[in-house]
Structure formats: structure tokens, C-alpha cells
Amino acid sequence: MSSKKMAIIATKGTLDMAYPPFILASTAAALGYEVQVFFTFYGLQLLRKDLSSVMISPLANPAMPMPVPMPVMVQMLPGMESMATMMMKQKLKKHGVASLEELRDLCLEAEVKFVACQMTVDLFEFDKSEFIDNIEYGGAATFLGFAGDTDICLFV
């Protein structure tokens, strides 16, 4: 029996939205799925060697639980994004949630295939040397070639 397949399109480059693709991809791989993740637009940030620019903003994110109610006027102050990111990372660590780097490594170890959108790389003039090794570059047709034959296909 051939293994089940899952394809994910990762389009977001924020800390909160980085977790679902990596969690699902690593877990599916552990369950025996063949997995491909296609990173496009801001999702490309998740393939950088250095993930420190992946942050979370309380601004325009009203569902984010805050220790104290925070008016939008305060959320827009300089440094709020760094502070929110630091607090979120502390919280994740305290609860034993893996870091993005760790989950990404577990994905690669489990042979999850990462595909970076060539068009977006060119569009934003990204330097490929800033991305991790072991990724491929391709376009929509590359993704659909795999996605057309999957059991699960998600857009994140």
C-alpha cells in the first residue's frame, strides 16, 4: 500500500501562523504520510536559517490573549512587537511547546519536502543563501503536481 500524502501551502510569516504548517507536517510524517510544504509569499520567511524575524504582533490581532487589556494606541508603540514576541516565546517554552527551529528540523529529519516559491523569491529579491539547505525551488505547477494526488491539502 502506498503511503498517504499531505500537501500544505504556507503563506504566513508570523510566529503564530508558522506553527500549524510545521506541527501538521512533522506529525503527518510521523504517521507515515509523505508530506510536501510549499512556502510562498511571507511563508518564505519560515525557511530562513535565522528565524528571529518571525514575530507576532498584537496589532490587528484582537484575539491574542494579553495579560492586561491593551488599547490599540498602546499596541502601536515602538517595541510592542518585540515584547509580544518575547512573551509568546516564553509562554511556548514554559508549556513545553517546541520552538519553530526544532519543529522544522524534525520535519527535515522525517523527510518532509520543503519547496520555496521561486516567483516570490525573485519578487522580494531574497538571497537564497539566507535559506536553509535541503529545500527545492518551484512554482504553482510543481506544487499541483504533488497536491493533485494527496489525501489532505491545506492552505495556511
Add this chain to the structure above:
Amino acid sequence: MNFDKEYDASGLSCPLPILKTKKALADMASGQVLKVLSTDSGSVKDMQAFAEQTGNSLLATEEASGKFTFYMKKK
């Protein structure tokens, strides 16, 4: 219950207990039993789901004051 190997996933959250279980099973022989400790209450359902989807057998699940113990027999 007898077991051949033990992995302590205490303090780890989803999906790490599952991923670490998978890794721990990797270098075990078919029929051997892995004991996994976890403090993640979500892992009770997840371990069942892992077993069902991978063909490994979840022989037993024990709970004692917020600590969970699983015995997984390798396929």
C-alpha cells in the same frame, strides 16, 4: 508491564510526545515494547490515533495524578 525501552516526554506539548515516540520506536525491533511518560493530557487521544494510523499497538494507558504512561508495542 514489561518494556524494552523507556522515553520520558514529561513537560513536552503536542506534537512532541508523538514525534519523540516515533523516533524512539525507530531503532527498536518488531514486538518490543516502548514505555512513554507524558504530562500532556492531549497525548491520551493522540497516542491512540498514532497507534491506529501506524499499526503499532497501544497495549495500555495508565493515569496517575496528571501523569500518563503508555505502553506501545512496535509493529
